[in-house]
Amino acid sequence: MIGLSGRVALVTGASRGIGRAIAVRLAGQGASLVAAARGDNAQRTVDEILSAGGAAEFIAMDVTEAGAADAAVKAMVERHGRIDILVNNAGIARDQLVLRMKRDDWEAVLATNLTAAFALTQAALKPMIKQRSGRLISISSVVGQGGNAGQANYAASKAGLIGFTKSVALEVASRGITANVVAPGLIDTDMTRAIAEDTRAEWASKVPLRRLGQPDDVAWAVCFLASDEASYITGQVVAVNGGMYM
Numbered sequence: 473m474i475g476l477s478g479r480v481a482l483v484t485g486a487s488r489g490i491g492r493a494i495a496v497r498l499a500g501q502g503a504s505l506v507a508a509a510r511g512d513n514a515q516r517t518v519d520e521i522l523s524a525g526g527a528a529e530f531i532a533m534d535v536t537e538a539g540a541a542d543a544a545v546k547a548m549v550e551r552h553g554r555i556d557i558l559v560n561n562a563g564i565a566r567d568q569l570v571l572r573m574k575r576d577d578w579e580a581v582l583a584t585n586l587t588a589a590f591a592l593t594q595a596a597l598k599p600m601i602k603q604r605s606g607r608l609i610s611i612s613s614v615v616g617q618g619g620n621a622g623q624a625n626y627a628a629s630k631a632g633l634i635g636f637t638k639s640v641a642l643e644v645a646s647r648g649i650t651a652n653v654v655a656p657g658l659i660d661t662d663m664t665r666a667i668a669e670d671t672r673a674e675w676a677s678k679v680p681l682r683r684l685g686q687p688d689d690v691a692w693a694v695c696f697l698a699s700d701e702a703s704y705i706t707g708q709v710v711a712v713n714g715g716m717y718m
Contacts, residue, residue, distance in 0.1 A: 474699045477502035480552045481698070482544065484535055484592065485562030487513035489661035490611060492520075493687030494559055494694050499526035501695055503557065506548055508533040535562045535588035536580075545595040554603055557698045558596040560589035560610040560633070565663060567622045578625045585629035586636070593640060593651075601647050607698045608644075608651040610637050611690070612709065614717045617655055630655075634709055641707030650706035652697045657713025660684040680715035 481498045485491035486507035495514075499505040499521040505528040507514035507521075514530035521528035531547065533540050548555050563585045566577040589610050600606030615623055616630025634653050641651040658664060658675050664684070667675075676684055690712050696702050697710065711717065 474501045474695050474701065476557075476695070476698060479503045479556040479698070480506070480548065480554055481557035481559065482506045482508060482548060482555060482592075482596070483559040483561055484508045484533070484588070486517050486530075489663065490656065490659060490687045490690050491559075491561040492517045493691040494561060494611075495528070496520055496524075496526075497688065497691035497695050498557065498559075498698065499528050500524065501699075503698070504528070504552060506531055506544075508535070508544060508562075510534050535592065536583045541588070541591035541595040545592070545599065549599050555596050555599050556603075556605065557607045558592060558609070559694060559698075560592055560608075562588060563611065563629075565623065565626045567626065569622055570624045573625060581625040582629050582632075585626070586632045589633060590636065593636075597640075597644060597649070600649050601644070604648045606644075606647075606649040607702075608637070608640060608649065609694055609697050610651075610653050611694075612653045612655040614655055614657040614711070614713045617709070617711070618717045638707045645706055650697070650702070652702075652706060653709045654690055654693045654697065655709050655711045655713065656685060656690045657711070657716040658684050659690060659712075660686055675716075678716055679713070683714065685712060685714055 481503040483495045486495040487509035507517045507530045518528040518530045610633045612633045613630040
């Protein structure tokens, strides 16, 4: 069992899919969980954690709003006295070929997937540096590593998270803070279920393990990176993709 007792964690996009699984697993390992999503969408995640005997609360948050990151972290520190784990998971996809892609769709994806991670990381680093400890974990994608036709905006945002995280890792390593990326492959979530069945089948055929991943596959990787056992790992990309991209 990975011990996260006494740690306070913030997970964005925690209402469903990978984000929900990450929140539930972190809490299951003992972390006090703050689940962030728009409106009260993360309430179900919190209810699941509480019913299992864990500690959790939700915070209404649109990660693209100016000042939202600072307000969320400030509220956490005022309530819990610290923030130990930040998981930048919130993300959207607006797929289209580059020639047809609207500027608004490009900017919306970059704002949610990349710029919000910058704002939250910047906000979380202030208390983490004072603590001289912290875990920064961002959820990228196999698409950010290998690209994908029709997803230039999504791929750019997820590739950007990798470069951003490596830079942050170099800047804050001396303060006892690690920064890493988890890059999922084809995971069975609402987002991938919206993809045409023939396209999903084609992608799945490229996975050496011959199956789609589950949200928990990603969640356990995050739990490990958040733990003391991963204290000597920073600036790395942990691929959870069944061998889809090596």
